[in-house]
Amino acid sequence: MTDDHAVPEASQQLLVDARALRGLAHPLRARLLDELTLHGPATATLLGQRLGESSGATSYHLRQLSRYGFIDDEPGREGGREGGRERWWRVRPGGWNMRGQVFLRDPATRQVVRAVLDRHFQQRRERLERWTALVRERPDDPAVRRWENAAADSTGHVRMTPEETAEFTGALHDFLRSWSERFRDRTAESHPGTESVEVHTDVFPVLAEADREDPRDGER
Known part of the structure; x- marks a missing residue:
C-alpha cells in the first residue's frame, strides 16, 4: 500500500x-509537537516520561506526526531508522502553515480545525498567563529578574487594505524566520543559559461585524 500524501x-x-x-x-x-517545539529534539522515551505516557504511545504518535511532515529525524544522533537505538525527533526546520479560515469555511473540516485551533490558542494563552503570574507573584526571583527587561508585549493599529496587510504579514514572517534561522539548532545542552522564547503575532482586522452575535452560538 502506498501513501500518496506528498510531504515537502x-x-x-x-x-x-x-x-x-x-x-x-x-x-x-x-x-x-508542543514539547518538541519548546524544548528541542527528544526520543519517544524522554517525551513519554515528561508527559506521563508510555513510550509505545509516544512512539506511535511521533511516527504519525512524521508521516504528515510535522517532525523528522534529528541529524547527527545515533540510532534512527537503521540504528539499534531510539530515534531522536525534531520539529521540521521549514515549519508549517495552516489555512485556518479556509478550513473553517468547509463543513468537512470545520469541526476538526476548531478543535486544533482552540487547543493551540489555549496552550499559547496558558504559557503567557504562567509568565505573567511569575512576574506578579515572584518578582524578585532571579530567573524572573533576568528576563523582565527582555520580555515585551505591545499592540498597534495600522489602517491598511487586505492586500497591504498580506504584504505586511509576509514581510513580518520573513523577518521572524530569518532571526529564527540564526538559533535553529540550539539546545539547552549546547547553549546553557538560553530558554525557549515564544513570539506571538496576530494580524487581523477590527471589523464591525465582530461586535455582532457570535455565529457559532446557534451551533452550540
Whole structure:
C-alpha cells in the first residue's frame, strides 16, 4: 500500500492540507509537537516520561506526526531508522502553515480545525498567563529578574487594505524566520543559559461585524 500524501523537503514550509490537519487533531500529538517545539529534539522515551505516557504511545504518535511532515529525524544522533537505538525527533526546520479560515469555511473540516485551533490558542494563552503570574507573584526571583527587561508585549493599529496587510504579514514572517534561522539548532545542552522564547503575532482586522452575535452560538 502506498501513501500518496506528498510531504515537502524538511527545509521547505509545510502547507497543512485537510489530511494532515486530521493527523494533528489527536490531543497527544499536539502535546508532543508542543514539547518538541519548546524544548528541542527528544526520543519517544524522554517525551513519554515528561508527559506521563508510555513510550509505545509516544512512539506511535511521533511516527504519525512524521508521516504528515510535522517532525523528522534529528541529524547527527545515533540510532534512527537503521540504528539499534531510539530515534531522536525534531520539529521540521521549514515549519508549517495552516489555512485556518479556509478550513473553517468547509463543513468537512470545520469541526476538526476548531478543535486544533482552540487547543493551540489555549496552550499559547496558558504559557503567557504562567509568565505573567511569575512576574506578579515572584518578582524578585532571579530567573524572573533576568528576563523582565527582555520580555515585551505591545499592540498597534495600522489602517491598511487586505492586500497591504498580506504584504505586511509576509514581510513580518520573513523577518521572524530569518532571526529564527540564526538559533535553529540550539539546545539547552549546547547553549546553557538560553530558554525557549515564544513570539506571538496576530494580524487581523477590527471589523464591525465582530461586535455582532457570535455565529457559532446557534451551533452550540
